[in-house]
Each structure stands twice: as C-alpha cells, then as structure tokens.
Amino acid sequence: MLKLEDYISERNRILKKEQNLFLGSTLELNEKESKLDSHIIQLKCDELDVSYQNSEDFIPRRHFFKCKNEIENSKIFKILRDLPKGNSLHTHLLASVSIDFIIKNITYRDNAYGKVINSVFKIKFLKREDAEKDGWVSLKEMRSKQLNFDDWLEKQLSLIVDCPQDSYPSLESVWKKFKGTFSAVYDMLCYKPAFEEYYYQSLKELFEDNIMYGEFRATPMPLYDLEGTHYKTEDFFESMLKVEKKFKKDHKDFIGARYIHSVYRRISSDDLKKDLEEIILMKAKFPKLIVGLDFVGFEDEGYSLLNFYNDLVSVREKLDFFFHAGETNWFGHTDSNLVDAILMKSRRIGHGFALSRHPQLMSLVREQNIAIEVCPISNQVLLLNEDPRNHPAVPLLSQGFPVVICSDDPATWGASGLSYDWYVAFMAMTPKDCGLKVLKQFALNSIQFSALDDVDKKEAMDVWTKRWDDFISKMLINL
Structure with missing residues (x-):
C-alpha cells in the first residue's frame, strides 16, 4: 500500500495529466494574462461556491428563459461581453437579430x-x-x-x-414552434428595405458583443418592394454586400461576413439539383461571399446526408461543406449523419451533439481536424440537454478536440452575439480552475476554423491580437 504522501503525489500526477489534455491547456500565458487569469478563476470560484450549497442556485442548469437576467448580472458574463471573441461561425440569418429590435x-x-x-x-x-x-x-x-x-x-x-x-412538453412540440418562428418573419424580412436594415443590425449585434466577423446560414430570399418589384437571387447577395460594405465603413475593426447556403433536409432530389445549380452560379458571381453548403432542419424527421451522396460529391470541389450532423439524442439512428459529414469532408460539423458516443468517429474528427460547432443554449432550449454540465461536448473539451462555441439561433430565445453561450460553456462545461486559457482558445479556434481565406485570416488574427492585448490591459487597470 502506498504511503499517504506517495498516494497524494500519484493522485496529483493523474489530475495534472488530465488538466494538460483540456482545450487550451497548451497555451502559454504572459505575465499580464496570468494575472487576469487568476482574477477570472477567483470570480468563477466565487460564483460556483454559491452553487455548491444548493445546486438549484447554479445559473446554467435552469432554463435559459428563467436565468437570462441572472446571467447578465454575473461578473463573469460582464467580462465575457468585453472579451474579444473573434468570429461567429454558426448563426442562422433569420434568427440573428433581437426580437426587440x-x-x-x-x-x-x-x-x-x-x-x-x-x-x-x-x-x-x-x-x-x-x-x-x-x-x-x-x-x-x-x-x-x-x-x-x-x-x-x-x-x-x-x-x-x-x-x-x-x-414545450416534447422535442417535437418545441421544434414545431421553432420552425414557425422562421415562417413568421420570412415575408416581413423579404421586404428589401427591411432586410437591409435587419442585416445591418445583425452585424451590429455581433460587433457590439466584440465579434469581428460572422458566418450566416441562410437561403437566398426573394426580395420585393412596394412598387411590385420582385428582385432576383443575385440582388439578395448584392444587398448583403452593400450592407456589409456600409457596416465596415462605419466600424473599422469589422472584418466582414460570409454566407453558407442552407438546404432543407426534406428537399427532393430534383429540387436539390436545381438548388445546387443556382448556388454554383451565384458562387461564380460572389466567390468571396458564398463559402459553402449546409443541410438544416430537424434531423429526426429529415433525410440522411447519404440520400444526397451523388449530388453532393458532384459539387464538393466548388463548395466547402459545413454540415449540421448529430443534432439528436438518438443513438445509432439519425446520428449516422455524422459518418457522412466526416466522409464527405465537412470542414466543420454543426452541433455534433451525438459525436462523443462514437469513438471511431471521434478519432476521425481529431485526425482530420474537423471543428465541432457547440451551441449549448440551443441544445437546452430545443430539449436535447437540460443541464449543460451533462452536455456530451464536455468529453470533447476534456480531450482538447477542436471546438468552437456558437450561438445557432440566438434571437429565438432572447440572446444576442456569443457571450451567453460562452458563459454557459465556461461555467458549466469547464473545470473550476479553468480560466483564461480556454477562453483564449475559443477565440483562436473561431479564427482558425473560419471560412476566411489565408489573407483574410491573417488580417483577422492581427485585428484580434490587438484587441486582445487592449482588453487585457484595460481589465488589469480596473482590477
């Protein structure tokens, strides 16, 4: 039997080894960052200590509708609002602007x-x-x-x-209402003046949350005006570019935005062929704006990616893939989309909620460096996971998998930007003594795994680094 001091030594060695596997653990913090890191960890511990007395007091375990105000009053949240979070990589355009606006x-x-x-x-x-x-x-x-x-x-x-x-007593009931919210705003936002005001505000809400670039899932909207004009598909993309240009002129540190074409899962094969033909034509006209393809909708009632294999591989050289896959709590059923997303070389996987059940797929994700877009509040509100402490992405974080924290459809549940999801991930899905390193890694991952080309990615990193250094200095002055 080991002596107590040897036992403690072995115990600490094991814990340290685990700590060194966690996302962000390989980063080296400078003196200023280390000082802020200690402050953030102390604030985190103070907030968690209250919860240890009564788990009901742990803010993220309560439904987001019930705890949003408490999140906003958290000292950690206020730091996250100011922290330069880099890029937003998974947001659906029609749910990107606050309902209040x-x-x-x-x-x-x-x-x-x-x-x-x-x-x-x-x-x-x-x-x-x-x-x-x-x-x-x-x-x-x-x-x-x-x-x-x-x-x-x-x-x-x-x-x-x-x-x-x-x-919303069931997953099916919340998804029914969820789909209805997109239908409710669609015709309104197809009005060209309203769309352009809306899109400007979408970029503004990102920027105000210290995000410098966004990727939006969407479909081309049939814009119209009161004079009876029905605009073409290319006019929709022209509007996006016009608004982005104006926004960048008004906000010098904003890098820009990109469009990921979204296809509804229950599309017919014939309609998919027509859809892909059109988006390839638009890609030729707007090569920088349009970056890829995704399939969206309730996976449990949609077709498998496998159903569209021939059509998808035919466009793989022209469009990058950013597939939603594994956004399900079923095992060995709809989560098979994960296999197809990986085999079809998806650059990122949306949600990947079911991934940690599949050791072989996890190995492939790590080997191919495919980023997982984790959306903790979405998973709670849409009834996949009630308590984010039990989120299946935690094993991915604990093994240092490439993870980015994303917002999905923030306006639908009263959020904006990324800070709310970052708060939930940081407080509920990382260890108590995990601080600035993982936050910095979240931001770095959002740049590394974006669809930006190498030139724009370098610009983004330069802008982010300056903003990060300014943030550290500002925070230390106020300690």
Whole structure:
C-alpha cells in the first residue's frame, strides 16, 4: 500500500495529466494574462461556491428563459461581453437579430400588415389596397385595439414563454414552434428595405458583443418592394454586400461576413439539383461571399446526408461543406449523419451533439481536424440537454478536440452575439480552475476554423491580437 504522501503525489500526477489534455491547456500565458487569469478563476470560484450549497442556485442548469437576467448580472458574463471573441461561425440569418429590435423598428414601419396563415401569424409589407383585398390587417390598427400587442407579438416571433416546460412538453412540440418562428418573419424580412436594415443590425449585434466577423446560414430570399418589384437571387447577395460594405465603413475593426447556403433536409432530389445549380452560379458571381453548403432542419424527421451522396460529391470541389450532423439524442439512428459529414469532408460539423458516443468517429474528427460547432443554449432550449454540465461536448473539451462555441439561433430565445453561450460553456462545461486559457482558445479556434481565406485570416488574427492585448490591459487597470 502506498504511503499517504506517495498516494497524494500519484493522485496529483493523474489530475495534472488530465488538466494538460483540456482545450487550451497548451497555451502559454504572459505575465499580464496570468494575472487576469487568476482574477477570472477567483470570480468563477466565487460564483460556483454559491452553487455548491444548493445546486438549484447554479445559473446554467435552469432554463435559459428563467436565468437570462441572472446571467447578465454575473461578473463573469460582464467580462465575457468585453472579451474579444473573434468570429461567429454558426448563426442562422433569420434568427440573428433581437426580437426587440425587430418589433420596435421593423414592425413599426409604414405598410406593415399581419395575418394568420396555417396557424402562424405572418407579417408582410403591402400597399393598403393590396392588403385589404387579401385580408391583411395593419399592425398599426392591431396595436390600437389590442393592449400589450408587442408582448403578444414577441411570443409569435420567438420561443419565449413564461413556462417553457408546459408550453414545450416534447422535442417535437418545441421544434414545431421553432420552425414557425422562421415562417413568421420570412415575408416581413423579404421586404428589401427591411432586410437591409435587419442585416445591418445583425452585424451590429455581433460587433457590439466584440465579434469581428460572422458566418450566416441562410437561403437566398426573394426580395420585393412596394412598387411590385420582385428582385432576383443575385440582388439578395448584392444587398448583403452593400450592407456589409456600409457596416465596415462605419466600424473599422469589422472584418466582414460570409454566407453558407442552407438546404432543407426534406428537399427532393430534383429540387436539390436545381438548388445546387443556382448556388454554383451565384458562387461564380460572389466567390468571396458564398463559402459553402449546409443541410438544416430537424434531423429526426429529415433525410440522411447519404440520400444526397451523388449530388453532393458532384459539387464538393466548388463548395466547402459545413454540415449540421448529430443534432439528436438518438443513438445509432439519425446520428449516422455524422459518418457522412466526416466522409464527405465537412470542414466543420454543426452541433455534433451525438459525436462523443462514437469513438471511431471521434478519432476521425481529431485526425482530420474537423471543428465541432457547440451551441449549448440551443441544445437546452430545443430539449436535447437540460443541464449543460451533462452536455456530451464536455468529453470533447476534456480531450482538447477542436471546438468552437456558437450561438445557432440566438434571437429565438432572447440572446444576442456569443457571450451567453460562452458563459454557459465556461461555467458549466469547464473545470473550476479553468480560466483564461480556454477562453483564449475559443477565440483562436473561431479564427482558425473560419471560412476566411489565408489573407483574410491573417488580417483577422492581427485585428484580434490587438484587441486582445487592449482588453487585457484595460481589465488589469480596473482590477
């Protein structure tokens, strides 16, 4: 039997070896960073110590709708808001702008009308005569007749409810409402002036959260105006570029944005062929903006990537893949998309929630250096994982896998930017004594695994490094 001091020595050796495997552990902090690291770890421990007395007090284990305000009051969260987080790599464009902004700005525009279609309240911009002819009602009129109309409207455009457990008793029920929120805003945001205001705000919300670049999952939107003009697909991309150019002029440290084309999982093979033909043509016209392809939608009721193998491999040389895969709690069922995402050379995998159940796939992910886009709040709100301490990405973090923390559809649950997801990941998915190293690695990974070309990636790293150094200095002054 080992003597106590030998036992303690062996114990510490094992723990240290595990610590050295965790994401970010290989980074070397300078003197200034080390000082801030100690401060952050102390704040983290202070916040966690309260939770050890009663696990009900642990903020991230409660539903995001119930704990958002407490997150915002956290000292750790306030640091994360100021911390340069690099790039946002997994956000769906139609859920990227806060509902509050949409309601207060876009829905108060003239000629905004509403109507229930297939149990979904939709908003569209119309001339008065066209609206009345088709049964649309002015939002201005609705507001004059319904008390707290904007509160009601928030619930139509988001998942936010007072009691999520009662409103969404199953994964299928929350996904049904979730899909409805995209349908609710779609016609409204296809109005060209509204779309351009919306997209500018989307970039602004990233920038205000200390993010310098964003990649958006979307489909080309059929833009229109009140004069009856229906714009072409290329006009949608021209609008994106016009807004980005203006935003970069207004915000000198913003690197830019890119578009990842999203295909709905239940698409037919014939429609997919047409869709791919069009996006390849658009890629030729907008080679820098359009960077890749993804499949989106509820995996449990969608087709496997394998169903589209021939069509996908035919465009692999022209479009990078960034596939959602393994966003499921099934084992040996819909999680087989992970195999296909890896074999088809997806550069990143969206969610990868089921990955840690598959040792062979984990080996391939590490070997091929495929980044996993982890979206902890999305996984909680969409009922894959109730308590992020039990998130299946924790084993990936603990073994130093390439992970990026992402936001998915932040506006749908009342978030914005990346700080909320970073907070949940940092507080619930990393060890108590894990501090600035993992946060720095999150940011570095977001740059390394972005779709930026080498020249733009170098620019992004230069901008981020300066902002990082400024952040460290500013934080130390205020200690």
